[in-house]
Amino acid sequence: MTSLDRLKREIRQILAGSSVPEDPLHAENTVEWVKRIYPKADEGLLLAALAHDIERAIAEKKVKRSDFSNYDKFKEAHATNSARIVQEIMTLHGINNEFSNDVQQLVRLHEKGGNFRADILRDADALSFFEINLPFYFEREGYDNTLKRCLWGYKRISPKNRELLKMIEFRDKNISEIIKLIQRLPFRETSS
Ligand SMILES: [Fe+2]
Incomplete structure (x- = not known):
């Protein structure tokens, strides 16, 4: 087993312990979306996809929504915290380069993108939210918050990849209503 395999095994073990039940599925599914969007994805990008939300799985280290004045600031702190934890784990595995x-x-x-590969990760994460997390989110948060979260998530996806949402089947009546609603709204195309 290589050090990269051991690292992935530890990341999966941490994710399996998350109090957020969809976390392990979402991590694997984000990897799948990265491959769908960019079949030539390298190991670094695939590993980042697997580990991008890792802080959420560590109760004593995770950032809390209630500590932030707005959702974007919370998400930025979440991404920074996950990055720090990923770096620590890689160092422990002798991967420090x-x-x-x-x-x-x-x-x-991963929340904002900013270069070719980070944009792929952001889009994959956003699409996976729709494919995996959405029913769980709806159950916890209800219709109005889910609509807001979906709007936020849809705007994150590059316009060219928003079409990929059509690959996902939404069985729940409320959720498919939300999806139809956001797909009908005109968006200013601010991301690439
Ligand atoms: Fe994510």
Whole structure:
């Protein structure tokens, strides 16, 4: 087993312990979306996809929504915290080089994007929210908050990849209503 395999095994073990039940599925599914969007994805990008939300799985380290004045600031702190934790784990596994710097930077950028590979990760994460997290989110948060979260998530996706949402089947009546609603809204195209 290589050190990269051991690292992935530890990340999966941490994710399996998350109090957020959809976390392990969402991590694996984000990896799948990265491959769908960009079949030539490298190991660093795939590892960043697997680990991008890791802080959420560690109760004593995770950032709390209630500590932030707005959702974007909360998400930025979440990404920075995950990046720091990923870097720590990689160091413990003896991976402390260009590769680990690249992975932690991708994790840090996963909410906003900012370069070719970080944009792929952001889009994959956003699409996976719709495919995996949405029913769980709806159950916890209800219709209005889910609509807001979906709008926020849809705007995150590059316009060219928003079409990919059509690949996802939404069985719940309320959720498919929300999806139809956001797809009908005109958006200013601010991201690439
Ligand atoms: Fe995520």
